[in-house]
Amino acid sequence: MPWRVAAPLSLFAVVLTGCSGPAEPVASPSASAGPVAITNCGTPVTVTAPPAKVVTMNQPATEIMLALGLQDRMIGTAYLDDAILPAYAGAYAKVPVLAKEYPSREKLLEAEPDFVYASFNSAFSDEGVGDRAELQKLGVGTYISPAGCPKETRPAKLGIADVFGEIREIAAIFGVTGRAETLIADQQARITKAAGSGKGTRVMWWDGGTDAPSVGACCGGPNMVMEAAGVTNVFADVTGSWADSSWETVADRDPDVIVLIDASWDPAEAKKTFLAGHATLKDLPAVQQQRYVVIPFSSTTAGVRNVLGVEALAQGIAGLPPKAGS
Numbered sequence: 001m002p003w004r005v006a007a008p009l010s011l012f013a014v015v016l017t018g019c020s021g022p023a024e025p026v027a028s029p030s031a032s033a034g035p036v037a038i039t040n041c042g043t044p045v046t047v048t049a050p051p052a053k054v055v056t057m058n059q060p061a062t063e064i065m066l067a068l069g070l071q072d073r074m075i076g077t078a079y080l081d082d083a084i085l086p087a088y089a090g091a092y093a094k095v096p097v098l099a100k101e102y103p104s105r106e107k108l109l110e111a112e113p114d115f116v117y118a119s120f121n122s123a124f125s126d127e128g129v130g131d132r133a134e135l136q137k138l139g140v141g142t143y144i145s146p147a148g149c150p151k152e153t154r155p156a157k158l159g160i161a162d163v164f165g166e167i168r169e170i171a172a173i174f175g176v177t178g179r180a181e182t183l184i185a186d187q188q189a190r191i192t193k194a195a196g197s198g199k200g201t202r203v204m205w206w207d208g209g210t211d212a213p214s215v216g217a218c219c220g221g222p223n224m225v226m227e228a229a230g231v232t233n234v235f236a237d238v239t240g241s242w243a244d245s246s247w248e249t250v251a252d253r254d255p256d257v258i259v260l261i262d263a264s265w266d267p268a269e270a271k272k273t274f275l276a277g278h279a280t281l282k283d284l285p286a287v288q289q290q291r292y293v294v295i296p297f298s299s300t301t302a303g304v305r306n307v308l309g310v311e312a313l314a315q316g317i318a319g320l321p322p323k324a325g326s
Contacts, residue, residue, distance in 0.1 A: 036173050041146070041149035041153045042149075043133075046141075047173050050073070051115035051174065052073055052114060053073070053075045053111070054075065054117060055074070055078070055117070056078075057077070057078045057102060057123045057129075058145075059298055060301050060303025060304070061118055061303070062074075062080070062084070062092070063085060064166065065170070066084070066091050066092060067088065067167075067304045068167070068170065068176055070176070075095075075111050076103075076108075076111045076113065078102060079101050079123075081297055081298045085305070102128040104129070113140055114140060115141040115142070115173075116135065116141070118142075118143070118145070119144070120144070121144055121149060124142065124144070143170070143173070146165065146302070147221065147302035148302070157219040157223075158221060158223070158224045160224060160306065163224075163302045163303065163306055164184045164187075167183060167184060168180050168181075183304070187304070187307045191228050191310050194229060194315065195228060195229055196230050196314075197314045197315070197317060197318040198229055198230060198231045198257075198313065198318065199231070200231075201232065201256050202232045202234050202256045202257070203232060203256065203259060203317075204234050204235065204257075204259065205235070205259040206258055206261065206271065207300075208266045210274055213250060214242050214245075215245050216233060216242060217235050217236075217238040217241060218233070218236050218237065219239065220242060222242065225299070225306060225309040228310045229313040229314045230314070231257075234253040234255045235253070247281055248280060250284075251280050251284060254284060254285070255286055256286060256291065257293055257316075259313065260272065260294050263296070268292075272290075275287045292316075293312065293313055293317060295309050295313060295316075
């Protein structure tokens with residue numbers, strides 16, 4: 001996932017201004033910007049002018065495009081985990097949905113895109129739209145979020161700076177770097193405001209799994225959100241983005257707060273019921289006192305929603321009663 005910029009993006013003017021709340025979609029960008037050359041997931045990506053017929057796949061990529069006001073360049077989209085953020089819903093409604101999940105290669109090519117932007121490497125697998133190199137031969141540029149690159153080319157430890165780097169690279173490709181700086185300044189200000197209220201709080205991030213809990217480990221999206229919020233990840237010593245642990249280990253680490261990831265396929269309420277009825281866990285202070293913070297799954301993958309995850313974590317912890325005995 002690392003950003004390896006082959007041509008200096010400082011060629012583009014930047015504007016550092018702030019705004020309150022999510023950025024609203026704005027007028028279409030100029031087509032005069034370019035060229036831009038970067039290396040993305042180990043693959044050279046060069047555009048001589050901003051792409052005009054883009055297909056996005058996966059929620060984070062789609063919402064970054066919409067947050068940058070690039071909906072008029074989107075001729076198709078696919079694969080959501082959640083409803084589009086309200087600020088972007090009107091713009092999203094005008095973009096054709098090519099498939100509920102990944103479209104076939106044939107379906108993609110029917111749309112005649114000049115660029116495909118996805119959040120995960122799986123989009124370019126056999127189950128997705130096919131190999132990036134093959135699309136490049138057809139004149140279709142591609143980009144994968146650094147957080148979703150193959151393991152050997154993603155950041156060793158994902159941070160908010162990597163998300164901001166992605167926003168800057170996409171903005172450079174489309175010639176709207178000023179919009180990126182406005183968006184980033186707003187998000188950074190919100191993160192700075194949220195961080196600190198939970199300082200010192202020991203947090204377990206439970207993504208899913210009941211036999212073996214999948215927890216937020218040292219180096220992926222969950223830890224990025226926890227680190228930005230200023231809390232302590234009790235599984236920060238475990239390698240990977242997520243990792244399978246055991247309930248005995250959770251009990252031994254005795255977190256102050258448990259983050260429950262809420263998804264349609266694994267709701268937070270079901271997690272609460274499981275914890276309350278588990279012989280090893282029901283006596284944990286965090287379980288007895290319901291010291292839970294619920295965060296939507298869609299806020300945990302790298303994109304414009306991460307600020308919402310940071311705010312939800314910080315505000316959720318601030319709203320909990322003090323831990324018994326503290």
